[in-house]
Amino acid sequence: MSEQPFLRLDQVHKRYRLGETVVHALRGVSFDLAQGAFTAVVGPSGSGKSTLLHLVGCLDEPDEGRVLLQGQDVARLSDDARSRLRNRHIGFIFQSFNLVPVLDVYENVELPLLINPDVGADERRERVLQAVRDVELEPQIHQLPDKLSGGQRQRVAIARALVTHPLLVVADEPTANLDSATTHRLIDLLLELNDKRRVTFLFSTHDEKLMGRVAHVLHLKDGALPS
Amino acid sequence: MKHGWRLAARNLGRNRRRNLATGASIALGFCGLVLIGGYAVRVERFLRTNTVYLQQVGHLAIYRDGGLERGVAQPARFALSADDQRRITSVLGGTPEVELVGRHLIGMGLAGNGCTTVPFSALGVEPEVQARVLAHPEVQAASPELARPLRGELLARYPNVAGAAALSAGLAELLGKTRIHDELAASPPNGSAALAPDCAVRTGGARADVDANVQLAALTWAGTMSAVDVEVVNLFHTPLAETEDGTLVTSLATLQQLYATDAVSYLSVYLRDARDAHRLAAALERAIDAAGVPVRVYPFDDERVGPYYAGTMPFLTSLVGFIGLLVAAVVVLSIVNAMTLSMLERTRELGMLRALGFSRGQVLGLCLREATLLAVMAVGVGLALALTIATMINHSGARFSPPGVPGSILFLLTPTPALCAALATLIVPLAAGAAWLAVRKKTRASVVGLLHEQVS
Structure with a gap:
């Protein structure tokens, strides 16, 4: 009996309608990821990287095929159940950080825990402080995002993604808006967290330097993974 | 959250x-x-307040069945006799929502000053009840101006003045009764002018103000001619402009003497809470009917008793x-x-x-x-x-x-x-x-x- 992979995509298709045109974004994509994998999705613009990450992150549903997270077909879940799954088990890092501008660093990191009734106030505080320490932003903990540099903002987003102790972190071009030095520090941080916590990372990138530091790379082309 | x-x-x-x-x-x-x-x-x-207290309709007005429509034309038939009043009062006495009850007689006739006569519409009230009604906190809050006489005091302040009456300002003007009892007592007219009004002076009844006396004449309910003298102790504004030229208020006893009856036209019932009016109207109507008096009980917002409201x-x-x-x-x-x-x-x-x-x-x-x-x-x-x-x-x-x-x-x-x-x-x-x-x-x-x- 074969062991169930942490994440499995099985013949996944996704189409979008743009006006009169139907865009076939993913064409029968299949792959498995083991728990703790650190995987990059690469490919030219329009190859379907973001679409793939949306499906893996349970933000969207495939038109055909299945996305199985720990053996569970996420398309069969209700919208609320998918929201709970994202909140408890999946972290997101966005290219444009997507921080709430009126909340300080602490409050932005705390945000996903506020809707998890299983985490009490004391534990929530502990987790937030730990996450902020992990990304080395303690001195800036009460600053608003507009007072932070791009790299600091992305570290806030990483802390926010990790504060829920997720099984999977999905990152869409996380270094696209960062300079080279900041990118390297950020990748070091992600690798360290991956190593320490066995969190599965799946992220898209165009960055050649970044690709060089990743053991497992998925090459997407025209919505497919060439064999 | x-x-x-x-x-x-x-x-x-x-x-x-x-x-x-x-x-x-x-x-x-x-x-x-x-x-x-x-x-x-x-x-x-x-x-x-105008309807309930100043017009003395009460929150509920109790008429004999048909009395509101035909009581003026056939008062003897549609009035509430002394026995009816006792039965109704007994029912009201057992109703805790009731704060106060007034008895009223409505009548019409001619008022004269010795020279001219003008028609009047009279309301007979119990002076003590009227004083309590007009002193009610709701009246004092909403219409203190209309509750106070323009001149003089309320009827209840003149227990020793026979036939004490209040005239609407318009009626007083028509009768030339521009000076009231208290003013004449404080400053009586001199000489022969005090003996009788000078009917030769026609302009506005100018010389009728030598006394505060008005003669009321009317047919009794039995159909005979009757008259009483009343003494004008106050002048007031009526709550409605249309009644300003012909309204007179006097004691119930005086008006009952004029019409030779011990009956009343209606009973006004004042409640502790106006919101109870509709609920109590139906309940009281049934209870009073059961006591042997066929009545209709009208809440104050019924257009037949409170058309203005x-x-x-x-x-x-x-x-x-x-x-x-x-x-x-x-x-x-x-x-x-x-x-x-x-x-x-x-x-x-x-x-x-x-x-x-x-x-x-x-x-x-x-x-x-x-x-x-x-x-x-x-x-x-x-x-x-x-x-x-x-x-x-x-x-x-x-x-x-x-x-x-x-x-x-x-x-x-x-x-x-x-x-x-x-x-x-x-x-x-x-x-x-x-x-x-x-x-x-x-x-x-x-x-x-x-x-x-x-x-x-």
């Missing part, structure tokens, strides 16, 4: 100018509603309701506009919240909290503004003449706590509902759609 309120409060600080404008429109709208509502409450109280209130209600709708529409549009713009600006943020695991309901809840918080703050400001304006107006001494009422009354606004609370509980959910209209489509959109929507 208690933290949702904190986030909502922070979000309100985002676009301060827009939120300030929206809050201001809600605050001004609420202020307007409170002021116009306060005006409506004032007018309703005035009309109710019944005719004015629907107009006032529809006018205030229409203005209220306009204000509510402005509030709704302001909120919809502000929330729509806010959602457009924050589309990606909504997508981010959904990606972090916020359900559609939770995101909607956040937006509704923002609108609710804004509305609550605006209502607080609007309330303070309205109370300030109302206080200033109430202390300005401004007066106005309600249509159909002789004289003027104080222009007062009465924004009661109940009114303010009712309006607040209307406005706040309205604001939340308007926000729901503006954001529900956004919260239904797909997470990916929200994250990637281009905001221009």
